[in-house]
Amino acid sequence: MIGYTISRLLQAIPILLIVSLIAFGIIHLIPGDAATVIGGPSATPADLARIRENLGLDQPLHIQILTFYANLFQGDLGRSLLLGIPVTEAVLARSPITIGIAIYSLVLTIVFGLATGIIAALNHNRWIDQAATVFALIGVSLPNFWLALVMIVLFSVHLGWLPTGGYVPFTQNPIGWFRTATMPAVALALLQAGLLTRITRSTMLEVLSQDYIRTARAKGISEWRVVGRHALANVMMPVVTVLGLILSVLLSGSIVIETIFGIPGIGALLGNAIASRDYPMIQGGLFFITAALLLLNIVVDVLYTSLDPRIRVTGGK
Amino acid sequence: MLLPTGKLPLSLAAFTACALLCGTSALAQDAFNCPATGGDLIVGMEASMSSLDQHTNTSSATRNVAMNIFETLVIRDEEMNPVADLADTISVSDDGLTYTFTLREGVSFHNGKPLTSADVLASFDRYRDVGINRASLDVVEGWEAPDDMTFVITLVRVQPTFLESLSSYTVPIVIMPAEEAAKPAGQIDPIGTGPFEFVEFVPDSHVRLARYDGYVPNETLPELSGFAGRKQACVDTVTFRMLTEPGARMAALETGEIHIAENVPTVSQERLANTEGVELLRLQNFALNIGYPNWSAPPTDNRLVRQAMLAALDMEEIMEAATDGAYELNASFQFPGQGYYSTAGEEFYNQADPDRARELLAEAGYNNEPIVLLTNQQFPSMYNSALVMAAQLQAAGMNAELRVLDWPTALATSEQETQGWNFFYTFWATVTAQGGPTSLRNLADPNNVYKPVDNVGDPDFNAAFDAIEAGETIEERREAFARAQEIAFEEVMAIPFGIMSNAQGIRTEVEGFVPFYNTRVSNVWFAQ
Numbered sequence: 001m002i003g004y005t006i007s008r009l010l011q012a013i014p015i016l017l018i019v020s021l022i023a024f025g026i027i028h029l030i031p032g033d034a035a036t037v038i039g040g041p042s043a044t045p046a047d048l049a050r051i052r053e054n055l056g057l058d059q060p061l062h063i064q065i066l067t068f069y070a071n072l073f074q075g076d077l078g079r080s081l082l083l084g085i086p087v088t089e090a091v092l093a094r095s096p097i098t099i100g101i102a103i104y105s106l107v108l109t110i111v112f113g114l115a116t117g118i119i120a121a122l123n124h125n126r127w128i129d130q131a132a133t134v135f136a137l138i139g140v141s142l143p144n145f146w147l148a149l150v151m152i153v154l155f156s157v158h159l160g161w162l163p164t165g166g167y168v169p170f171t172q173n174p175i176g177w178f179r180t181a182t183m184p185a186v187a188l189a190l191l192q193a194g195l196l197t198r199i200t201r202s203t204m205l206e207v208l209s210q211d212y213i214r215t216a217r218a219k220g221i222s223e224w225r226v227v228g229r230h231a232l233a234n235v236m237m238p239v240v241t242v243l244g245l246i247l248s249v250l251l252s253g254s255i256v257i258e259t260i261f262g263i264p265g266i267g268a269l270l271g272n273a274i275a276s277r278d279y280p281m282i283q284g285g286l287f288f289i290t291a292a293l294l295l296l297n298i299v300v301d302v303l304y305t306s307l308d309p310r311i312r313v314t315g316g317k
Numbered sequence: 318m319l320l321p322t323g324k325l326p327l328s329l330a331a332f333t334a335c336a337l338l339c340g341t342s343a344l345a346q347d348a349f350n351c352p353a354t355g356g357d358l359i360v361g362m363e364a365s366m367s368s369l370d371q372h373t374n375t376s377s378a379t380r381n382v383a384m385n386i387f388e389t390l391v392i393r394d395e396e397m398n399p400v401a402d403l404a405d406t407i408s409v410s411d412d413g414l415t416y417t418f419t420l421r422e423g424v425s426f427h428n429g430k431p432l433t434s435a436d437v438l439a440s441f442d443r444y445r446d447v448g449i450n451r452a453s454l455d456v457v458e459g460w461e462a463p464d465d466m467t468f469v470i471t472l473v474r475v476q477p478t479f480l481e482s483l484s485s486y487t488v489p490i491v492i493m494p495a496e497e498a499a500k501p502a503g504q505i506d507p508i509g510t511g512p513f514e515f516v517e518f519v520p521d522s523h524v525r526l527a528r529y530d531g532y533v534p535n536e537t538l539p540e541l542s543g544f545a546g547r548k549q550a551c552v553d554t555v556t557f558r559m560l561t562e563p564g565a566r567m568a569a570l571e572t573g574e575i576h577i578a579e580n581v582p583t584v585s586q587e588r589l590a591n592t593e594g595v596e597l598l599r600l601q602n603f604a605l606n607i608g609y610p611n612w613s614a615p616p617t618d619n620r621l622v623r624q625a626m627l628a629a630l631d632m633e634e635i636m637e638a639a640t641d642g643a644y645e646l647n648a649s650f651q652f653p654g655q656g657y658y659s660t661a662g663e664e665f666y667n668q669a670d671p672d673r674a675r676e677l678l679a680e681a682g683y684n685n686e687p688i689v690l691l692t693n694q695q696f697p698s699m700y701n702s703a704l705v706m707a708a709q710l711q712a713a714g715m716n717a718e719l720r721v722l723d724w725p726t727a728l729a730t731s732e733q734e735t736q737g738w739n740f741f742y743t744f745w746a747t748v749t750a751q752g753g754p755t756s757l758r759n760l761a762d763p764n765n766v767y768k769p770v771d772n773v774g775d776p777d778f779n780a781a782f783d784a785i786e787a788g789e790t791i792e793e794r795r796e797a798f799a800r801a802q803e804i805a806f807e808e809v810m811a812i813p814f815g816i817m818s819n820a821q822g823i824r825t826e827v828e829g830f831v832p833f834y835n836t837r838v839s840n841v842w843f844a845q
Contacts, residue, residue, distance in 0.1 A: 032729025082367035084503030264522035
C-alpha cells in the first residue's frame with residue numbers, strides 16, 4: 001500500500017508539470033494580457049509597453065516559462081501581477097475558505113444524496129421513489145448561480161434568516177461561519193446531491209437484487225442490517241468514485257458561487273485572475289487545483305483497495 | 318503671477334464665466350462640519366479592486382477607495398474645474414513655463430510624518446517611472462524641490478491647459494511618503510494625507526478605512542466639491558464590500574447590510590424605489606456610450622463606408638436597448654453644460670437614414686464585405702448596442718456580423734490587432750467628464766483608438782486637438798474643440814451613441830452622500 005501510494009505520488013509530478021505547461025500555453029494564446037486590463041481602453045502604446053516592462057511581461061515566452069519552472073522548484077509560484085503579493089501566499093490564504101465550504105457542501109451532498117438514493121431504492125416504484133427522482137432531476141437541472149440568487153431573495157431579503165453574502169472565518173466566529181457558508185454550500189450541493197441520489201439509487205437497486213442479499217434476507221436478518229451491513233458496503237464503491245468527481249466539481253463551481261456571495265476563496269481569486277489576465281495567479285491557482293485533484297484521485301484509489309480487498313494494483317502489497 | 322487659492326482663474330481653468338464667481342460666493346458660505354459622527358458606513362462596490370496603488374491603476378474601483386485615502390497637488394471640483402488641494406498657492410512665471418506650488422502647512426501623512434516637497438518630488442518621480450496615463454507629463458521638462466514647502470515644475474513649452482491636465486484624475490498623481498514612493502509598482506503601503514486611513518484589504522472581499530484624526534482639511538472650498546474642498550470623515554470607519562453580482566448587491570441594500578450600493582441596474586430601480594428605507598440617487602451624465610471603427614481593416618478603411626454606417630444608425634433604438642431607457646441623446650463628445658460642450662457636426666448624428674446609407678455604399682463600391690462588430694457580454698450596454706447596430710446596418714444593406722469575446726480579449730484585440738474587426742464598443746465616463754482635451758485625447762496621436770494606417774491619425778483632427786491644448790483663451794480652445802469634434806463626426810473616428818445615466822442606492826439613514834463619477838465617503842454621516 002505504501003509503495004503504491006508513493007508510486008502514484010511520483011507519477012503525479014510529471015502530470016503537474018505538463019498541466020502547468022499546457023495552462024501556460026493556453027493563457028498566452030488568448031489575446032490580451034494584464035497590461036491591457038490595467039491600462040484600460042485609453043492606454044497609449046507607450047503606456048502598455050511600460051506596464052509590460054513593470055510586470056515583466058516584455059520577456060520572451062520561453063524565458064517566462066523557464067523562470068516559472070525555476071521558481072517552482074524552489075517552492076515559489078511567482079508574484080501576482082495585480083495583487084502584488086506572492087501567489088503562494090494568496091493561494092494559501094484563500095484555500096482554507098474554499099476547502100471549508102467545499103467540505104461543508106460535500107457533507108450536505110453525501111447526507112442528502114445517499115439518504116435520498118437509499119430511501120428511493122428501498123421504496124422502488126412507490127411515491128417516495130418518484131419524489132426522490134423528481135428531486136434528483138431538479139437538482140441536476142438547476143444552474144447553481146440561479147439557485148444562489150433565489151436563495152438570497154428568499155432567505156435573506158424575505159425571511160431575513162441569513163446574510164446576503166460575505167464571509168466570517170470559522171476560527172473567528174463558528175456561528176458566523178455557518179451563517180455565511182450555508183447558502184453557498186447548499187447552492188453547490190444541490191446539483192451534486194441530485195447526481196449522487198441517482199447513482200446511489202440505481203446502484204442500490206442493483207445490489208438489492210443480488211443473490212447474497214436474498215440469502216441474507218432468507219436467513220432472517222433484519223432489513224436494517226441487510227441494507228446497512230451487506231448492501232451499503234457494495235454501494236460505496238461507485239459512490240466513492242463519484243465523490244472524487246463531485247469534490248472536483250465543487251471546487252470548480254466555487255468560481256461562480258464565491259463571486260455571487262462575495263467570498264474571498266480560491267474560486268473568486270482564480271475567476272478574477274482569469275478576467276484580468278494575471279498570469280502568475282492563473283498558473284499558480286491552476287497548479288494548486290491540479291495538485292489538489294491529483295491528490296484526491298490518489299486518495300480515492302487508495303480507498304478502493306481499503307474498501308475492496310479483491311482489488312489488486314500494481315505496486316500494491 | 319500668483320494665482321489665488323480656490324478655483325483657478327479662467328485663463329487656466331478654462332471653463333465657464335461663472336466658475337470663479339461661483340467659487341468666490343462659495344467661499345463666503347459656512348464651512349462644512351459633520352452634523353453627526355460615528356458608525357461604520359458600508360459601501361457595496363460593483364467591481365473587485367485588486368490594488369490601492371493609484372499610480373499604476375486606471376480602474377474606477379481603485380479610485381473609489383483610494384481617492385478617500387490619497388490627495389493630489391491639484392484636483393477637480395464638482396464642475397471639473399482644477400482646484401488646489403495639497404497646494405496652498407500656485408504661481409506661474411511670466412513666460413508661462415514655470416509652475417511653483419507651495420504646500421499647505423500642517424498636513425501630515427497617515428503615518429504621522431509631515432508632508433514636505435521631498436514627498437511630492439518622490440511621488441512625481443514614481444509616477445514618471447511606473448505611472449500610467451502620463452499624458453499630463455508630456456509637456457514637462459522637469460521638477461525640483463528648492464525648499465521643504467515648495468515644488469517647482471518646468472515645462473518645455475507653454476501649455477495653458479497644464480493645470481487642467483495635471484489635475485486629471487483618470488490616474489491621479491497622488492502624493493505618498495517618499496519611502497513609499499521608492500517602492501515598485503503594486504507594492505506600496507497605502508499611506509496618504511486624506512481624511513481616511515487604510516486599515517485592511519482582503520482581496521475579493523472588502524477594504525476597510527478609518528477616520529484619520531490628524532487630517533487637516535483643505536479650506537479652499539467650504540465643502541466637498543468633486544474631489545476638492547473641505548473634506549471631513551464623519552463616520553468612524555468605512556467598509557467597501559466587493560459585491561460584483563448586481564442581484565446580491567441589491568439584496569444587501571434591501572436588507573440593510575450595506576448603506577450605499579454602486580450602480581443599481583435599471584431592472585432593479587423600480588423595485589428599490591418602492592422599498593422602504595431605500596432611496597435612489599441618479600448621476601444623469603455618467604458616461605458616453607461610444608464605439609469606434611477600425612480604419613485599417615476593409616471595408617471600414619473606406620471613409621464612405623464609415624459614413625454609411627453612421628447614416629444608418631438610429632440612436633434612440635440603440636440607447637434604449639443599451640440602457641433600458643436610462644439615457645439622453647447627445648450629439649457631442651462632451652456632456653451638456655460642460656465648458657467645451659459643442660454640437661458641431663450634429664448633422665451626422667442620429668440620421669437613421671438607410672437610404673442615404675445605401676447611396677454612400679454604392680458610391681464606396683461596397684461589395685457586401687463583412688463588417689465585424691467586436692463586442693462582449695460582460696457589459697450589457699456594449700452587447701445590446703452591438704445587437705441593435707448590427708440589425709440597423711443589415712437593414713441598410715451591410716453585411717454586419719457580431720464577434721463576441723470576453724471583455725479583456727475584445728479590448729486587447731481592438732488595441733493590438735488591425736484586422737479581424739471593424740467596430741469596437743466601449744463607454745467613456747471619466748474621460749468625458751474631465752473636459753475637452755481629455756475627452757478627445759483617445760482620438761489624437763499617439764492614442765488613435767480608431768487604428769489609422771501606420772498609427773498616423775487624421776492631420777486636421779490632430780491640428781485641432783493641439784489647438785485645444787495650446788489655445789491661449791477659452792474661446793480659442795472651445796473653437797478648436799468644436800472643429801475637432803466636427804472632424805471626428807465627419808470622418809467617423811468614433812460614434813458617440815448617447816449619454817448613459819447611473820443610479821446609486823442608499824439607505825435613508827445615510828445623509829450627505831452625493832453621487833459622483835467615483836464614490837466619496839467624506840462629509841457623509843448617519844442620521845441620528
